[in-house]
Every structure is written in C-alpha cells, then in structure tokens.
Amino acid sequence: xxSEKLVINTQVVGNVCKVDFIGNINEDADFEKIIALKxxxxxxxxxxVAMINSCGIREWISLITKIGTQATIKYFNCRQIVVEQINxxxxxxxxxxxxxxxYTPYYCxxxxxxxxxxxxxxxxxxRKAPAIKCDKCSSKMEFDAIEEHYFSFIPKK
Amino acid sequence: MENNTIAKIRKVRIPIxxxxxxxxxxxxxxxxxxxxxxALKLFREDKSAYIYETGLNTSEAIAKQVASxxxxxxxxxxxxxRIYANTxxxxxxxxxxxxxxxxxxxxxxxxxxxxxGEFKLxxxxxxxxxxxxxxxxxDYFIKYSQINPIPFLMIEKKRRYVEGYNPxxxxxxxxxxxxxxxxxxxxxxxxxxxDLADLIANNKIYEILxxxxxxxxxxxxxxxxxxxxxxxxxxxxxxxxxxxKDGVSxxxxxxxxxxxxxxxxxxxxxxxxxAEISKxxxxxxxxxxxxxxxxxxxxxxxxxIIIGIIFSRTITSSIEKLFSATSTLAQSDxxxxxxxxxxxxxxxxxxxxxxxxxxxxxYMGQMGEKIRLENELKVAKLVQESFFPANNLKFGKxxxxxxYEPATECGGDWWGHLQINGKTVLMIADATGHGVPAALLxxxxxxxxxxxxxxxxxxxxxxxxxxxxxxxxxxxxxDIGSQILMTFFIAVIDTKKxxxxxxxxxxxxxxxxxxxxxxxxxxKQNLHPLMDSNGPRLGERKDASYNDCTISFCSGExxxxxxxxxxxxxxxxxxxxxxxxxxxxxxxxxxxxxxxFRDNVVGDAKDFFAAHPLDDDITLxxxxxx
Numbered sequence: 001x002x003s004e005k006l007v008i009n010t011q012v013v014g015n016v017c018k019v020d021f022i023g024n025i026n027e028d029a030d031f032e033k034i035i036a037l038k039x040x041x042x043x044x045x046x047x048x049v050a051m052i053n054s055c056g057i058r059e060w061i062s063l064i065t066k067i068g069t070q071a072t073i074k075y076f077n078c079r080q081i082v083v084e085q086i087n088x089x090x091x092x093x094x095x096x097x098x099x100x101x102x103y104t105p106y107y108c109x110x111x112x113x114x115x116x117x118x119x120x121x122x123x124x125x126x127r128k129a130p131a132i133k134c135d136k137c138s139s140k141m142e143f144d145a146i147e148e149h150y151f152s153f154i155p156k157k
Numbered sequence: 158m159e160n161n162t163i164a165k166i167r168k169v170r171i172p173i174x175x176x177x178x179x180x181x182x183x184x185x186x187x188x189x190x191x192x193x194x195x196a197l198k199l200f201r202e203d204k205s206a207y208i209y210e211t212g213l214n215t216s217e218a219i220a221k222q223v224a225s226x227x228x229x230x231x232x233x234x235x236x237x238x239r240i241y242a243n244t245x246x247x248x249x250x251x252x253x254x255x256x257x258x259x260x261x262x263x264x265x266x267x268x269x270x271x272x273x274g275e276f277k278l279x280x281x282x283x284x285x286x287x288x289x290x291x292x293x294x295x296d297y298f299i300k301y302s303q304i305n306p307i308p309f310l311m312i313e314k315k316r317r318y319v320e321g322y323n324p325x326x327x328x329x330x331x332x333x334x335x336x337x338x339x340x341x342x343x344x345x346x347x348x349x350x351x352d353l354a355d356l357i358a359n360n361k362i363y364e365i366l367x368x369x370x371x372x373x374x375x376x377x378x379x380x381x382x383x384x385x386x387x388x389x390x391x392x393x394x395x396x397x398x399x400x401x402k403d404g405v406s407x408x409x410x411x412x413x414x415x416x417x418x419x420x421x422x423x424x425x426x427x428x429x430x431x432a433e434i435s436k437x438x439x440x441x442x443x444x445x446x447x448x449x450x451x452x453x454x455x456x457x458x459x460x461x462i463i464i465g466i467i468f469s470r471t472i473t474s475s476i477e478k479l480f481s482a483t484s485t486l487a488q489s490d491x492x493x494x495x496x497x498x499x500x501x502x503x504x505x506x507x508x509x510x511x512x513x514x515x516x517x518x519x520y521m522g523q524m525g526e527k528i529r530l531e532n533e534l535k536v537a538k539l540v541q542e543s544f545f546p547a548n549n550l551k552f553g554k555x556x557x558x559x560x561y562e563p564a565t566e567c568g569g570d571w572w573g574h575l576q577i578n579g580k581t582v583l584m585i586a587d588a589t590g591h592g593v594p595a596a597l598l599x600x601x602x603x604x605x606x607x608x609x610x611x612x613x614x615x616x617x618x619x620x621x622x623x624x625x626x627x628x629x630x631x632x633x634x635x636d637i638g639s640q641i642l643m644t645f646f647i648a649v650i651d652t653k654k655x656x657x658x659x660x661x662x663x664x665x666x667x668x669x670x671x672x673x674x675x676x677x678x679x680x681k682q683n684l685h686p687l688m689d690s691n692g693p694r695l696g697e698r699k700d701a702s703y704n705d706c707t708i709s710f711c712s713g714e715x716x717x718x719x720x721x722x723x724x725x726x727x728x729x730x731x732x733x734x735x736x737x738x739x740x741x742x743x744x745x746x747x748x749x750x751x752x753x754f755r756d757n758v759v760g761d762a763k764d765f766f767a768a769h770p771l772d773d774d775i776t777l778x779x780x781x782x783x
Contacts, residue, residue: 054589058642061697084736089663090691107737144737149666149686 006056008033016041022048027055031063040071047077052085061091068094077118078102080145086153099153105144108134115141127151173476174469181465182458189454197450201443208439209405212419215363216432217403220421222356223367227333227426230260230348231317235335237264238344241280255282262287262330262347263298267309269341276309276343278302287349291328298347301326312336312343319426321367321375322350329380350376363419363432370396370427387411395420396429408433475503482510491518534566534593541567541596544603546574549752552581554652554712556781558751560759561774568774569595569641570720573606577613580620581650585778586695587664587720588643595774598634598641598696605630623647623660624703627692631662631703634695642696646718648687652782655710659687660703663694665724668740669708670715670747679744687716715751716780717743722773723762729769734762751781 006029007022017039034042052060067073075097078086083102086092093099103116106129117132124130129143129151143150233254241251241264255264265281278299285295305325312318312334320332331353334345357365357378366384367375372393374384384392391408395418402422409415415436420429437444475497485493491514497507541563550557559572569588574581586602588595609626613619619626626647634643644664650657659667666686673683692703710716719739727733742761746754759777 054587054642058589058640061693087688088665088691090693091663091697146668146681146684146686146740149688152686152688 006030010034010037012037012039015039016043018043018045020045020048024050025052025056025060027053027059029056029059031059034063035066038067038070042067042071042073043076044073045076046079046082049079049082052081057085057089057092060085061089064091064094064097068096071096073097075099076101080105080116083150083153087149093153104129104132104150106132106141107144108137108139108141110134110139111136113141114144121154124151124154127154127156172473174466174473177469177472178462178465181461181468185461186454186458189457193447193450193454197443197447200446201440204440204443208417208434209419212363212405212417212432212434213403213421215360215365216419216421216430219356219360219365219367219432220423220430223353223428223430224424224426226353226356227319227331227423230331230333230346231319231335233258233261234264234333234344234346235337237346238266238335238337238342241266241344252282256284259284260349260352262328262349263345264347265298265302265345267307267343267345276307279342288328293328297328307332307334307343307345309343312345319375319428321369321373321428322377322380324380331376354378360432362438363434366392366431366433367423367428368392368396368431370429372396375428385410391418392431395431407436471499472503475499475507479503479507479510482514486514486517491521531566537593537596538563538566541599544571544573544599546572550574552576552652553579554783555581555650556751556783557581557583557778558755558781559776559778560755561776562771563596563774564722564771565592567593567596569599569643570722570774570776571599571602572718572776572778573603575606575610575613577610577620578617579651579653581652582609582613582620582623582626583648583650583718583778583780584646585664585667585718585720585776586643586645587722587774587776589641589694594639594641598637598639598643601633601637602630602643602645605633608633620649621658622705623649623658624690624692624705627660627662627695627703628701631695631701632699635699637696639696642694644720645695648716648718650780655782656707657710657716658705658707659690660692660705661687661690662692662701662703665719665721667716667718668743669710670717670743671711672713679747681740681744683747684740684743710782712782714782715747715754718776718778718780720774720776722771722775723759723777726762726766726772726775727769728766734765738762738765751779754781755779 005023006025008031009020009022010033011018017034017037019034019042021044064073073094073096075082075093078099078101080103086099099121101118101120104119106115106117107113108115111134113134113136115132115135117130119130127147129147132141133139134141237251237254240247255261261284263281263283266279267276268279269276281299283295283298288295288297305323308318313336316336316338318332318334322329329350331348331350332345333348334343336343353376357367357376364378366377369375372389377384388408388410395406403420405417405419407415408418416433417436417439418431418433420431422429478495478497482493482495494511494514495507497504545561546559548559557574561568561570561572563570569590569592570586571588572583572585574583584602584606586599588598609619609629612629627645630645643662645662646659646664646667648657648659648667666688669685669687670683671685673679687706687708690704690706693701723734724736724739725733738761742758746757749757755777759775762775
C-alpha cells in the first residue's frame with residue numbers, strides 16, 4: 001500500500017465517476033478534480049488509502065459538503081482508518097452516502113497475526129463481526145475492535 | 158556552553174613560497190644538467206671522431222704531397238745524372254735543367270773508381286746565387302760532403318736515398334740520391350726544403366713532423382727548436398712499432414699535456430709524417446661550448462629563480478590573505494571578506510570562504526531568531542501549562558486522574574473541568590494538528606471554559622445541556638476565523654444522580670467501562686463507547702447543532718477520555734500503538750486506582766514508543782466512580 005502523497009484516479013462510466021484514492025489523505029489532498037466533474041454518482045475506492053489525519057479530514061469534509069448534497073456517494077473497500085473516521089467524524093459521510101464494502105480487522109493471539117477481511121455491509125447482522133479463522137492455526141480470530149463501535153455506521157435492522 | 162579551546166595552529170617551518178622556488182630551480186637545473194650532459198657528451202664524441210679523422214687525413218695528405226715532391230725531385234736527379242756526363246751538349250742541357258729547377262741547390266755525380274772501388278766525385282754543379290745569398294762559397298757542399306759524407310753504400314744498396322734536415326748544414330736542405338748500376342754512378346742532388354717547409358708551416362692547426370724509420374728528423378716546422386727527448390722517444394717508439402701505415406695515438410708530455418698524434422708513412426720511403434695537436438686545442442670548440450652552456454645554464458637558473466620568486470609570491474600572497482581572513486573570522490570578525498582576482502583554485506577558494514562567511518552570518522542570524530522563538534515558545538509553554546488543571550482530582554465519588562504531554566513545546570490538546578453546583582463539567586479537546594497554531598486554539602477553549610463557568614453560575618440550566626455549552630464554545634472558535642478546527646467533548650457529571658450528560662463535536666468516543674458479573678473476565682465487551690451524540694467539529698460552521706445524550710453510571714464504573722494521540726503515536730519502526738494495545742492496556746488496568754490505572758496505561762504506551770519522539774499530543778483522563 002502506498003504511503004505517499006494522495007493520488008486521485010478518476011474514471012467516468014456513464015453517470016458514475018469511479019474514484020481511486022491512493023496514499024495519504026492529509027492537508028495536501030486536493031479534491032478539486034472530483035468537485036469539477038459534478039457527477040450525479042461517485043464510487044469512492046479506499047483500498048489504497050494509507051493514512052488520514054485531522055487536516056485531511058478537514059479537506060474531506062469540505063469535499064463532501066460540496067458534492068454530498070447533490071450526488072450519491074458509494075464507499076467501497078473502506079480501510080479500518082476510514083471506518084473509524086466515518087464513525088467518529090460528523091459529516092464524513094452524508095445521508096446520501098452508502099457504505100458498500102469495508103474491511104474488518106481481526107487478530108490471532110496465538111500466531112500474532114493480523115488480518116483485514118473485506119465484507120459487504122449487507123452481510124453484517126446486528127453489528128456483529130463475522131467469525132473468521134486464522135489462516136495459520138485455524139483457530140477463531142478475535143475481532144480487533146469494539147463491535148458496537150466499529151459497526152456503528154451500519155443502521156440497526 | 159562557551160568554547161574555551163584555543164586554536165592550535167602549527168608553526169610554518171618551510172613556507173610554500175620556498176617550496177615553490179625550490180621546485181622550479183630543481184626542475185630547471187635537473188633538466189638543463191641532464192640535457193647538457195648528454196648533448197655535450199655526444200658532441201664531444203662526435204668531435205673526437207672528427208678530430209681523429211682530420212688528423213689522419215692531414216698526415217695522409219702531407220705524406221702524399223711529400224711523396225710526390227720527393228718522387229719528382231728524385232726523377233730529375235736521376236735524369237740529370239743520366240744525361241749530364243755523356244756529351245757537352247747534354248751537359249749543357251743538364252745544366253739548364255738544373256738551373257730551371259729552382260729547388261736544386263747542388264747536383265753532383267760520384268763514380269765508383271776501378272782502383273779502390275770508392276765513389277769519387279766526378280762532377281758537381283751548384284746554385285751559386287742561392288749559396289751566395291746564404292753567404293756560402295760555391296764549393297760549400299763539396300767541403301760539406303767531406304765532413305758529412307754521403308752514404309754511398311746505402312745508396313748503392315737501396316738505389317734511392319733521401320735524407321732530411323741536418324743541423325750541421327748552414328743551408329738547410331734535403332739530400333736526394335739515386336744509383337745507376339750500369340754506370341756505377343751515384344747522382345746526388347741537394348734540394349731546398351722551402352716547398353716542403355711551406356707545406357708543413359701552412360698547416361696552422363697541426364704540428365707536422367717528418368722523421369725516418371731510424372728516428373732521425375727529416376723535416377719539421379721550426380727546425381731550430383729541438384724535439385724534447387721524451388717526445389723523440391715516443392715518435393721513435395711509434396715508428397718502431399708501426400705495423401700499420403697510418404694511425405692515431407695519444408701522447409702526454411712532461412707537463413701533462415695530452416697530444417693527439419696522427420701518423421702516415423710516405424709512400425716509397427721509410428719516412429713518416431706525424432701530425433700532432435694538443436687535445437685541449439683539438440677540443441677547444443667542445444670546451445668552449447661546455448663553458449658557454451654552463452654560463453647559459455647559470456643564467457637560465459637565475460631566470461628560473463626570479464620567475465619562481467615572482468610566481469610563488471602571486472600564489473602565497475593569496476594564501477596569506479586567506480590565512481589572515483580565517484584568523485580574523487576565528488576571532489569573530491564576520492565582516493572580513495577576501496578579495497582575490499585570480500581565476501584558479503585559490504580564487505575559487507576565496508569565493509568559497511566569502512560564501513562560508515556569508516552563510517555563517519546568515520546562520521547566526523537564523524540561530525538568533527531561533528533562540529528568540531525558542532524563548533517565546535518556552536514562555537508560551539509556561540502559559541499553556543497554566544490552562545491545565547491538576548492531574549489528580551477528587552470530587553466526592555468522582556476521581557479524576559489525567560495525563561497530558563504535548564508533542565512539541567505547545568500542544569493542540571486541552572482538557573479542563575468546572576465545578577459548579579456540585580456538578581463536574583469535564584471537557585476534553587483536540588485542535589487540528591499540533592504546535593503553536595493549535596496551542597492558540599486551546600487558549601480559546603480555556604477561555605471559553607471560564608466563560609461557561611460564569612454563564613453557568615448565572616444560568617444553572619446550562620449545566621443540563623452540554624450541547625448548549627458546545628454551541629457557545631463553537632461560536633467562540635468560529636469567531637477566531639482560523640482554519641484550525643477542534644474536536645470537543647463535554648460531559649456534565651452529577652454524582653448525586655449518578656448521571657452523565659454529554660455532547661460531542663466529533664471527538665474520540667470516550668470508553669465507558671461497565672464491569673460484568675463478579676469473577677467474569679473483563680473484555681472489550683465491557684467497554685461501551687459514548688457515541689450517541691455527535692456533531693461537527695468546532696469551527697466548521699457557526700450554525701452547527703449538537704445533541705445531548707444521558708447515561709447513568711454506578712460505582713465501580715469508569716470512563717476513559719482520550720485524544721487520538723495515544724493510539725496513533727508510533728515507535729521507531731513507525732508502527733502506531735494502535736487500538737488493540739490501548740484497549741488491552743485499559744482492560745488490564747481498569748480495576749486499579751484511577752491514578753495507577755492512568756500511570757500504567759501511559760506507561761504501556763511509552764514503553765511501546767520507547768525513545769521515539771511523539772507524533773501527536775497525548776491526553777488521557779480516567780474518571781472513576783467510587
């Protein structure tokens with residue numbers, strides 16, 4: 001995963017703008033390219049986001065404020081750091097935003113192994129983490145966050 | 158810390174100037190010497206060959222000329238003899254031939270007598286004019302012959318005879334004789350030596366000497382001067398040992414003077430021409446060249462010295478200027494600059510020095526400014542530290558243990574509390590970024606807290622709505638107009654009602670620890686984030702709205718308030734402590750006293766960071782309900 005300055009790649013397919021974020025979302029992040037497209041729907045891919053800091057959050061909220069009211073934004077492959085910001089920072093997502101897929105963190109105490117599992121939002125029930133086995137020892141991996149906190153962005157069914 | 162060291166500058170023993178001069182001289186002198194040695198050696202060898210060859214050629218040429226002269230003279234002698242005694246007419250002819258040959262002084266005929274077999278003079282004619290010119294009588298040679306007899310037997314044997322200079326003669330002459338076996342007559346001619354003497358004397362370079370095989374002198378330039386005995390012996394030895402007709406030898410006289418002697422045998426005679434020349438004279442040209450080369454070499458070396466001195470001065474004066482400049486710079490005179498106009502490394506060095514001096518001045522200015530800023534930061538730190546309450550507090554059943562550490566002198570975290578009407582208002586904030594800009598915002602937070610206290614005292618209902626308080630603080634932050642935002646969490650704790658009302662402006666959700674059943678293992682399940690209230694960060698917009706949320710608590714429960722620094726700070730491997738370690742540390746220490754709980758969690762975090770500097774400010778507040 002890249003840890004350099006944020007690179008934004010966009011691809012317009014019909015009415016949808018697919019946006020890949022690569023690198024660090026910080027004070028140097030420039031989202032003008034996205035704003036200028038003025039698309040009705042955006043698909044944000046966070047798979048290669050390395051870090052997001054408080055200055056980056058400020059830039060992000062500015063972006064969402066400008067496009068969030070008009071456009072539908074779908075979030076894909078949200079890394080753990082993005083999920084944590086979604087949960088804490090008011091305005092990180094809007095009412096028109098939809099989290100589609102995100103990573104869930106797991107940890108094996110025996111093997112000292114970490115694992116990030118990509119899941120669909122709709123697969124999460126009652127804000128409970130799915131059971132995952134360790135690839136090395138096959139024992140049940142511990143969900144590496146507080147469930148009710150980590151899945152708080154998912155509306156209760 | 159003052160620098161008390163004294164510059165240890167070595168003493169100059171051998172100046173560069175001297176070294177340069179020495180190099181130049183050495184170079185020039187060695188080159189000249191080397192060249193001169195080999196050139197002159199070659200010249201001398203070539204000259205030697207030339208001299209030797211010239212000597213040989215000279216002796217050979219003279220030998221040929223002498224041979225030619227003698228042959229001619231002997232032919233005339235023989236002819237005169239053969240025709241002279243026959244008839245009066247032939248006698249007359251012979252006389253005229255005699256007279257025509259100006260070289261002939263006397264001609265005589267000797268006939269062997271039948272009586273005793275001796276040769277008797279039967280005829281003689283002489284050059285009366287030449288004789289009288291010398292003051293000698295006409296019959297001088299007749300009488301001379303009586304004293305210096307003619308070697309008839311030798312002449313008869315050898316058929317021809319040549320005799321050279323005889324010091325007994327008052328008229329230096331050569332004796333030439335031939336023998337006519339038919340007539341038993343010997344014809345003797347006495348010939349002037351003038352032509353041969355001129356031939357020898359005309360050679361200005363070589364000293365020509367003609368001697369016979371017996372070592373007797375035949376002819377030489379200065380007949381009156383005697384040949385030194387040693388030289389005479391040398392020539393005799395040469396004549397004796399000669400088995401070659403020609404050659405060149407060396408002879409050293411009693412004065413140590415070396416002579417080159419070339420010899421050549423005169424064809425048909427037992428006579429040898431010796432051409433000698435002193436070696437010094439022969440090699441005069443080479444010697445002159447050597448001397449002139451030496452003088453010229455000294456002249457060149459002198460020029461080299463002068464050039465070396467001038468050249469070295471141009472270099473060393475520049476170096477001395479640079480040295481002087483570094484010395485004044487070391488004595489804190491930073492205004493001094495070096496002005497050099499040369500376009501070489503020394504000129505470039507002077508530019509480097511000047512640049513270095515400029516950089517030092519600029520750096521000192523920056524350092525001065527840096528020190529000033531650091532001093533101001535220290536003051537700012539002191540001021541900011543006054544914004545924070547004591548770390549260990551107790552209000553009735555509520556224990557508060559806090560920890561705060563900024564990443565730099567001033568931080569963007571802040572926490573505070575108010576005690577109003579028996580309620581505790583706990584606030585924690587985190588400004589965007591860290592450092593002085595974020596620290597200035599904490600001043601606003603602190604100031605706002607003071608204002609809230611005043612406002613709550615006059616309007617206690619404010620304590621029922623942290624959301625309302627949040628809006629007040631938000632307005633204050635928005636009014637600053639900076640781009641720096643702030644997360645903020647306000648909790649109003651009522652230990653009488655065991656109630657906590659909170660409002661959140663996008664701050665990290667505090668963790669409410671609720672113990673499980675007795676004996677039950679504590680896990681993450683016991684930690685409940687206070688996440689039901691959330692609003693925009695302070696400073697985002699003036700019309701932001703916040704909501705209140707109420708929870709109840711019991712004795713034994715705790716709430717951990719924190720900023721994201723404790724989770725996000727990294728170790729030297731750039732790895733953050735992370736949520737897992739944070740939660741684990743909380744779980745491990747949750748049952749401890751609040752201060753110990755705080756110390757242990759902070760200790761676990763710092764153990765992880767090790768000596769790595771903090772990336773962000775750290776704030777941790779542990780509240781325990783006893």
